[in-house]
Amino acid sequence: MSQTPIKVEYPLEEVLGELKQSIKEVNHNVENLQKDINDLKVGQTELKTEVRNLKEDVKEMKEDIKGVKTVQNSLINEISNLKGVKSLVIPIVVAVSTALLTLLVRLIPNVSP
Numbered sequence: 001m002s003q004t005p006i007k008v009e010y011p012l013e014e015v016l017g018e019l020k021q022s023i024k025e026v027n028h029n030v031e032n033l034q035k036d037i038n039d040l041k042v043g044q045t046e047l048k049t050e051v052r053n054l055k056e057d058v059k060e061m062k063e064d065i066k067g068v069k070t071v072q073n074s075l076i077n078e079i080s081n082l083k084g085v086k087s088l089v090i091p092i093v094v095a096v097s098t099a100l101l102t103l104l105v106r107l108i109p110n111v112s113p
Helices: 012-106
Strands: none
Touching: none
């Protein structure tokens, strides 16, 4: 079996010119893809930095919230103590005022008609 030779009826210069143009287009596309990849890498790095900063901010906020809760609990305890003092103050005021009124009444001389 013999193979028949293939005949190319296009001029070699034209074929090589088309190949050269195709290679230029591919190179241009590869350059554009490389630029896009570089832009994505830069964006990814920026995002990682932002995420890291946000994580730090969240940690700080958690610590602040713990501090606020501590202060809140202290205030609740102080208010409870004040309520206890209030319940003691009212009877003392009543007792003192009653004693003063009693003394006043005793100081008034008995007036008999």
